[in-house]
Amino acid sequence: xxxxxxxxxxxxxxxxxxxxxxxxxxxxxxxxxxxxxxxxxxxxxxxxxxxxxxxxxxxxxxxxxxxxxxxxxxxxxxxxxxxxxxxxxxxxxxxxxxxxxxxxxxxxxxxxxxxxxxxxxxxxxxxxxxxxxxxxxxxxxxxxxxxxxxxxxxxxxxxxxxxxxxxxxxxxxxxxxxxxxxxxxxxxxxxxxxxxxxxxxxxxxxxxxxxxxxxxxxxxxxxxxxxxxxxxxxxxxxxxxxxxxxxxxxxxxxxxxxxxxxxxxxxxxxxxxxxxxxxxxxxxxxxxxxxxxxxxxxxxxxxxxxxxxxxxxxxxxxxxxxxxxxxxxxxxxxxxxxxxxxxxxxxxxxxxxxxxxxxxxxxxxxxxxxxxxxxxxxxxxxxxxxxxxxxxxxxxxxxxxxxxxxxx
Amino acid sequence: xxxxxxxxxxxxxxxxxxxxxxxxxxxxxxxxxxxxxxxxxxxxxxxxxxxxxxxxxxxxxxxxxxxxxxxxxxxxxxxxxxxxxxxxxxxxxxxxxxxxxxxxxxxxxxxxxxxxxxxxxxxxxxxxxxxxxxxxxxxxxxxxxxxxxxxxxxxxxxxxxxxxxxxxxxxxxxxxxxxxxxxxxxxxxxxxxxxxxxxxxxxxxxxxxxxxxxxxxxxxxxxxxxxxxxxxxxxxxxxxxxxxxxxxxxxxxxxxxxxxxxxxxxxxxxxxxxxxxxxxxxxxxxxxxxxxxxxxxxxxxxxxxxxxxxxxxxxxxxxxxxxxxxxxxxxxxxxxxxxxxxxxx
Numbered sequence: 001x002x003x004x005x006x007x008x009x010x011x012x013x014x015x016x017x018x019x020x021x022x023x024x025x026x027x028x029x030x031x032x033x034x035x036x037x038x039x040x041x042x043x044x045x046x047x048x049x050x051x052x053x054x055x056x057x058x059x060x061x062x063x064x065x066x067x068x069x070x071x072x073x074x075x076x077x078x079x080x081x082x083x084x085x086x087x088x089x090x091x092x093x094x095x096x097x098x099x100x101x102x103x104x105x106x107x108x109x110x111x112x113x114x115x116x117x118x119x120x121x122x123x124x125x126x127x128x129x130x131x132x133x134x135x136x137x138x139x140x141x142x143x144x145x146x147x148x149x150x151x152x153x154x155x156x157x158x159x160x161x162x163x164x165x166x167x168x169x170x171x172x173x174x175x176x177x178x179x180x181x182x183x184x185x186x187x188x189x190x191x192x193x194x195x196x197x198x199x200x201x202x203x204x205x206x207x208x209x210x211x212x213x214x215x216x217x218x219x220x221x222x223x224x225x226x227x228x229x230x231x232x233x234x235x236x237x238x239x240x241x242x243x244x245x246x247x248x249x250x251x252x253x254x255x256x257x258x259x260x261x262x263x264x265x266x267x268x269x270x271x272x273x274x275x276x277x278x279x280x281x282x283x284x285x286x287x288x289x290x291x292x293x294x295x296x297x298x299x300x301x302x303x304x305x306x307x308x309x310x311x312x313x314x315x316x317x318x319x320x321x322x323x324x325x326x327x328x329x330x331x332x333x334x335x336x337x338x339x340x341x342x343x344x345x346x347x348x349x350x351x352x353x354x355x356x357x358x359x360x361x362x363x364x365x366x367x368x369x370x371x372x373x374x375x376x377x378x379x380x381x382x383x384x385x386x387x388x389x390x391x392x393x394x395x396x397x398x399x400x401x402x403x404x405x406x407x408x
Numbered sequence: 409x410x411x412x413x414x415x416x417x418x419x420x421x422x423x424x425x426x427x428x429x430x431x432x433x434x435x436x437x438x439x440x441x442x443x444x445x446x447x448x449x450x451x452x453x454x455x456x457x458x459x460x461x462x463x464x465x466x467x468x469x470x471x472x473x474x475x476x477x478x479x480x481x482x483x484x485x486x487x488x489x490x491x492x493x494x495x496x497x498x499x500x501x502x503x504x505x506x507x508x509x510x511x512x513x514x515x516x517x518x519x520x521x522x523x524x525x526x527x528x529x530x531x532x533x534x535x536x537x538x539x540x541x542x543x544x545x546x547x548x549x550x551x552x553x554x555x556x557x558x559x560x561x562x563x564x565x566x567x568x569x570x571x572x573x574x575x576x577x578x579x580x581x582x583x584x585x586x587x588x589x590x591x592x593x594x595x596x597x598x599x600x601x602x603x604x605x606x607x608x609x610x611x612x613x614x615x616x617x618x619x620x621x622x623x624x625x626x627x628x629x630x631x632x633x634x635x636x637x638x639x640x641x642x643x644x645x646x647x648x649x650x651x652x653x654x655x656x657x658x659x660x661x662x663x664x665x666x667x668x669x670x671x672x673x674x675x676x677x678x679x680x681x682x683x684x685x686x687x688x689x690x691x692x693x694x695x696x697x698x699x700x701x702x703x704x705x706x707x708x709x710x711x712x713x714x715x716x717x718x719x720x721x722x723x724x725x726x727x728x729x730x731x732x733x734x735x736x737x738x739x740x741x742x743x744x745x746x747x748x749x750x751x752x753x
Contacts, residue, residue, distance in 0.1 A: 069542045119738060123445055123541055127688045128737055134681055135730040143723030286681055290549065297546055350561050358561065361553030368547040369535070 008222055011304065015218060019211045022046055023201050030198030034331075037323060040316055043191055043204035044275075048315045050210040051271045056295040056307030057214075057221050058264020062257050063293070064302035065230060067237035069126045071289050072113070072133030076106040076262040078140060078284030080269025082155070085162045085279045088181065092173035093164075095181050095188065095209070095274040099267065106266020107259055114258035118251060121240070133286050141281040161280035181274050183209060188275055206275045213271065214308075217264060222304060224260070233257050265292075294360070298367055300374025309376060317356050324352040415582065415593050417710045423599045423668075425706020426606030430661035431683040432690060432698035433613060434654035440630045440693040441650045444533055445541050447548040450680030451555040452655045455524065456517050456662025457671035458559055461568045463513040467493055467506045508573045510666055517659045525655030529648045552676055560673040572598040572667035602664045609660060610699055613653070617695070626650055630693075685733045691746025701744055705729050 004012065018025065027041030040046065059073055080102035087098035117128040144155040156162055164170075178187045188206035224230045232253050235243055243250050273279050282288070291314065299310025326349050333341040351359045371378035431453055438446045470489035478486040494502030505512070532551065536544045571577060576597045583591030617623035629636045629643040636643045662671070669675070686705055690697030711717060713725035736743060 067540075067542065069545060116734065116738065120741065123545070123692070124688060124737060124741070126545065127684050128734060130681055131685055131730040131733045135727045135734075138726035138730075139723060142726050287677065293546070293549075354565075355557060355561055357553060358557035361550050361557060365547055365550035365554065368543060368550060369532075372539075372543065 004222060004226070008226065008304075012215075012219060012222065015305065015308070016215050019050065019215060020208075022049070022211070023203050023207070027199060027201055031200045032198060037328075038320055040320055041202060043189075043202055043207050045315065045319050046204070046207045047210055047271075047275050048319070049312045050207070050214040051268050051275070052292070052295065052311040052315055053308040054210075054214050054217055054271070055265055055268035055292050056299070056311040057218055058261040058268070059292045059296050060261075060301060060303075060307040061221055061224060061233075061264070062261035063296055064307070065225070065233035065237060066254055066257050068118075068121065068254060068258070069293070070117075070129040070258075070261075071126050071286060071293065072117075072129030072131075072136075073261065073265045073292055074284050074286065074288035075113070075133040075136040076110055076265035077269040077272070077288065078136065078279070078281065079109045080106045080266030081273045081279035081283055082140070082162055082269075083266070084270040084273035085164065085277055086155075088164050088273075088277050089162075089168040089170065092170040093179065093181050093277075094172070095183050098181075098274060099213075099270040102266045102270025102273070103263050104266075106269065107263045109266075110259045110262025111255075114255050114262065118254050118258060130286055130289075133284060133289055137281055137284040137286070140284055156279075156281060158281070161278050163278045181206075181277055210271050210275070213267070217267065218304075218308070225304060229253065229256070294364055297374055298364055300376035300378075303374065303376040303380070306374045306376035310374065313375075314360065317360055321359070322353060322356040325349075326353070412591060412593050413714070415591060416595070417714060418707065419582065419593070419595050419599070419603075420713075421707030421710035422603050422703065423706070424709055425703035426603050427661055427665055427679070427702075428682060428686045428706050429699045429702025430606050430609060430657055431679060432686040432702045433610065433695060434657040434661075435683055435687050436690070436693060436695055436698040437613075437650055437654040437657070439687070440695065441626060441647045442529075442533065442537065444536060445544045445548070446533070447545050447680060448528070448551040448555060448676075449548075449654075449658055450676035450678070450683065451552040452521070452524070452658040452676075453662040453665075453679055454559065454671060454673065454676035455555065456521060456659025457666050457675060458563065458568070458662075459517040459520055459659065460510050460513040460570050460663045460666040461563065461671065463516050464506070464509040464570045467491060467509055471495065510570055510572055510663065513663050514660060517663050518656060521656040521659035522652045524659075525652030526648060528655070529651040533651065552680065556673045556676055563673070565673060567670035567672045569670035570666050572601075576601055577667070598667050602668065605664050606661070609657060613657065614695070616653075622646065622649075682729065685729055689733050689736050689743055691743030694743070694745040697743055697745030704744075705732065708732060 023041050023046065025041075026046060027039045029035040029039050031039075040049075055073075055077060059070075062068055062070060062073075083102040083105040084095075084098035087101050091097055113129070113132045117125055117132065120128060140156045141158060144158075178185070181188045183205070186205050188204075188209065190205040192203045194201045194203065232248075232250075236250050236254060240250055269279075269283065272283070292311075295310035295314050296307045297310070298313060299308065300306025326345065329345045329348055329352065330341070333344055336344070349355070367374060367378075371381075373381065431449060434452070435446060435449050438444055438449070468491050470491045473488050473490065475486045475488045480486045491502060491506060493505050496502070497505065528551075532547065533544075536547060578597055579594040580597045580600055582593045582595050582600075617627055625636065625641055625643070626646055629641075629647065633643055662675075665671075682705075686701045687698055689705065690699070690701030708728050709725065712728040717724050740746075
């Protein structure tokens with residue numbers, strides 16, 4: 001279906017079902033129960049899941065396929081955010097032109113930065129992208145945020161962040177349209193609440209817009225992974241020298257991958273602005289680039305579903321795990337005598353609440369050390385090993401070849 | 409710009425550059441010997457800085473006595489805090505010890521940083537020699553997050569100021585110090601001390617590598633590790649020690665930088681980007697290159713932040729380092745003094 005083989009079609013359908021049913025699946029606990037704080041099914045967080053999923057899917061096309069480790073993709077996310085808010089300021093609150101422009105702007109940026117950075121590889125490439133991203137951040141934060149060309153607050157409005165003011169032109173804005181981001185009249189904040197027994201599910205327009213876009217770009221990335229172009233990118237990762245010796249010019253391929261991933265980042269940035277029309281320079285900081293690296297590696301670079309999973313995990317950690325404070329921990333261990341519970345709580349507290357970054361860092365290190373394929377890669381490896389072991393006994397009698405052993 | 413202003417900016421540049429040069433020197437030592445790209449190096453710098461914070465906190469641990477004769481502003485009997493060191497060594501000596509907390513913490517930082525370096529190399533980095541550079545970057549990036557969070561959990565997220573010793577926290581008349589007539593520049597004494605310290609450390613590292621047998625073996629190992637190993641020399645053990653020394657250099661730079669910039673857990677990440685840019689500009693694996701690039705970029709940054717430069721190109725001070733790095737990487741791919749064949753696979 002859609003030019004995919006059977007397994008990929010199943011995967012796509014699976015992802016589609018999970019994503020579209022997310023408002024229900026993410027809310028497994030009744031609203032009044034004590035576990036309700038672990039529900040992730042509120043619009044704001046679900047939007048973040050899919051938007052950063054898009055970001056990570058795009059990053060994976062560059063890093064997962066070509067092995068080029070960019071530390072500067074947040075620059076494209078930021079550029080996309082700014083572009084989208086500018087569209088709101090100039091033409092009104094319809095999100096479609098904003099999202100389209102953010103993809104285009106990020107594409108132009110990534111052609112320029114990619115063309116220069118891709119002249120080097122390895123660590124030099126990482127440092128070049130890092131330098132470009134930090135430069136964009138510094139420019140957006142200070143220089144472009146000063147009054148210029150008669151624009152108050154310049155292009156980026158500096159520290160305050162770019163936002164829409166009531167005296168902005170918004171030339172296509174009509175009285176009938178809502179005064180906040182909308183898609184042809186449907187506001188992004190519109191939420192339909194469905195009460196079912198003790199549960200409450202929220203279906204948000206903005207989330208569904210992002211989710212559908214994510215499914216489309218996920219499908220695109222599947223096609224890229226399975227295409228001859230994707231194969232060429234994998235060849236670049238495996239051995240670029242040999243490709244060069246055979247007379248292939250790899251630059252167009254890597255540049256295309258870089259630009260595609262930059263446009264994905266721009267799309268994510270545009271969607272962020274579409275959900276909340278405020279763009280700040282901190283989205284461009286290199287730690288934001290580091291975050292998408294974490295997401296992709298954690299889930300599994302080079303796998304299709306891994307980056308989405310990684311993005312979901314990190315955003316879940318950031319928003320839910322970080323809410324586990326001392327009181328909640330004490331509640332959990334209240335069945336123990338105080339002398340036992342206190343040390344447990346104080347140790348666990350280091351890893352939860354505001355210390356969630358510590359857990360994230362440790363998990364990330366463990367994944368890099370022990371599971372180079374990320375969580376998904378590890379799962380696939382484990383599954384394959386199980387299957388091999390089951391079928392291996394039968395196979396051993398028929399053809400005990402050394403190659404099958406090597407494969408294990 | 410008159411001569412005074414130029415001299416002032418040179419001093420500013422050397423001040424910044426000395427921190428850059430020390431961090432980049434350590435990074436290059438690690439890269440040149442072990443071939444590992446260490447993204448946790450900024451974190452080591454921060455750990456050094458927090459050695460000073462810890463020592464100051466330990467020294468100021470106090471007993472609280474109640475002075476019945478005086479009252480505080482609420483009318484309660486006044487609580488007088490006396491640090492233990494003042495009880496033990498007498499008031500004047502104790503106060504001096506507390507005052508000199510930052511220089512004293514060098515003594516604390518030396519064993520701490522060496523141990524951290526050895527543990528880090530044996531426990532983690534060792535397993536990554538054969539893995540791709542991307543993996544090394546990622547695992548040390550994770551380690552940097554972990555170290556930062558541990559520091560945050562123990563010291564809080566705020567900046568922890570520790571002052572320089574009082575006698576060094578004033579300004580020095582640089583013109584008089586250099587014996588130059590007609591130059592009227594005053595500069596904070598501690599920053600001058602910091603520069604001198606950086607110079608001493610850099611000279612010490614270079615002499616260590618140049619004039620000792622140990623250093624000779626290490627240099628030989630940097631040039632051709634395999635042959636040195638075949639000659640029956642345990643090069644791994646020496647490289648472990650070099651890693652510890654690199655960690656020590658970063659830590660000492662961190663200690664000395666405390667009075668200039670109060671450290672917080674984010675300090676490591678702030679310096680990391682800059683120091684990598686410095687290393688790459690200097691040339692991956694070249695020690696003189698790292699030092700030269702450190703001072704060069706420090707000076708460029710200082711001159712770019714003058715009003716004159718900002719008047720020509722607004723915001724140049726924010727981006728000059730990155731612009732220079734990009735230009736150098738594209739025109740001289742090996743950096744200023746990079747060796748052939750390093751990181752060029």
